[in-house]
Amino acid sequence: MLGIDPGSRVTGFAVVETHGGALYPVGFGVIRPAAGEMAARLAEIFAGVARVVAELRPEALAIESVFLARNAQSALKLGQARGAAICAAAQAGLPVFEYAPRAVKLAVVGSGRADKTQVQHMMRQILRIEEPLAADAADALAVAVCHSHTEQTRGYSSRRLAAAQDAAR
Amino acid sequence: MLGIDPGSRVTGFAVVETHGGALYPVGFGVIRPAAGEMAARLAEIFAGVARVVAELRPEALAIESVFLARNAQSALKLGQARGAAICAAAQAGLPVFEYAPRAVKLAVVGSGRADKTQVQHMMRQILRIEEPLAADAADALAVAVCHSHTEQTRGYSSRRLAAAQDAAR
Numbered sequence: 001m002l003g004i005d006p007g008s009r010v011t012g013f014a015v016v017e018t019h020g021g022a023l024y025p026v027g028f029g030v031i032r033p034a035a036g037e038m039a040a041r042l043a044e045i046f047a048g049v050a051r052v053v054a055e056l057r058p059e060a061l062a063i064e065s066v067f068l069a070r071n072a073q074s075a076l077k078l079g080q081a082r083g084a085a086i087c088a089a090a091q092a093g094l095p096v097f098e099y100a101p102r103a104v105k106l107a108v109v110g111s112g113r114a115d116k117t118q119v120q121h122m123m124r125q126i127l128r129i130e131e132p133l134a135a136d137a138a139d140a141l142a143v144a145v146c147h148s149h150t151e152q153t154r155g156y157s158s159r160r161l162a163a164a165q166d167a168a169r
Numbered sequence: 170m171l172g173i174d175p176g177s178r179v180t181g182f183a184v185v186e187t188h189g190g191a192l193y194p195v196g197f198g199v200i201r202p203a204a205g206e207m208a209a210r211l212a213e214i215f216a217g218v219a220r221v222v223a224e225l226r227p228e229a230l231a232i233e234s235v236f237l238a239r240n241a242q243s244a245l246k247l248g249q250a251r252g253a254a255i256c257a258a259a260q261a262g263l264p265v266f267e268y269a270p271r272a273v274k275l276a277v278v279g280s281g282r283a284d285k286t287q288v289q290h291m292m293r294q295i296l297r298i299e300e301p302l303a304a305d306a307a308d309a310l311a312v313a314v315c316h317s318h319t320e321q322t323r324g325y326s327s328r329r330l331a332a333a334q335d336a337a338r
Contacts, residue, residue: 039230039255043255046256071241072240072241072244075241075242075244075245076245079244079250083248083256087211087215089208091216
């Protein structure tokens, strides 16, 4: 599971895996394109995400949906960075899942109004991360964890449904 | 020279070439991603632009800069489409040039306030296009033509400067 927190200056990425019901961080970090022209920065985001996908082999991308950006200019920049990151994953055949920011915070902190510090703290707790954790990497971990929880719940529900159907026969 | 007019629903593309001071259309059209999820649509724009670059071998991408979008939501969508198109060109090694919408209209129609119909009309005139021309393809042709004019003027200025320098020796 790949989580991405896109941004034109800093794009956070994180890959988590589930083993025996527990979540493990496979790799996480940030892509910081060199200062320069917009097209070169987008190409760096694309190449960075493509490299993470090639090396860490996640099976899907989870990304926060965007409700509202501060203004049209920042929305355009965020959109371009999102487009670069999503294309890199989609080109590699990964399905893309979007989660509302509130849903991500609710899933990982237990409150839709959690701030960045709380998300960082919870990610280090849940994933037993001891080294310092950049805020953008923490946000990428959070959306990946949110998706993993959703998938597990969905799997659990399907198994319960299958069991119930078996029992009903 | 590749011109792109990006959009989440319709992305116009056009490749033009200069021979002996005259401009020729090499290919143009629109990429219309199938209705569906945002990520799949972005992947279609990326793949469509990558295909145009591979088949028609333009040496650079020209694209309109964005001054202001109607609102943050449409800016985000436009940004995502722009990000997909620009990444496809940048990944193929094309340098990217941005032109203000006013500059493009001024270059191809002679007025910064020209409307879409005038741009379509002038593109068919300048490039001797007889078949119907979609508005988005016309806009892509316009930014490609604008860049070609700029490059020619730049080349002409450099040649004049070199001649003047030679004469001054």
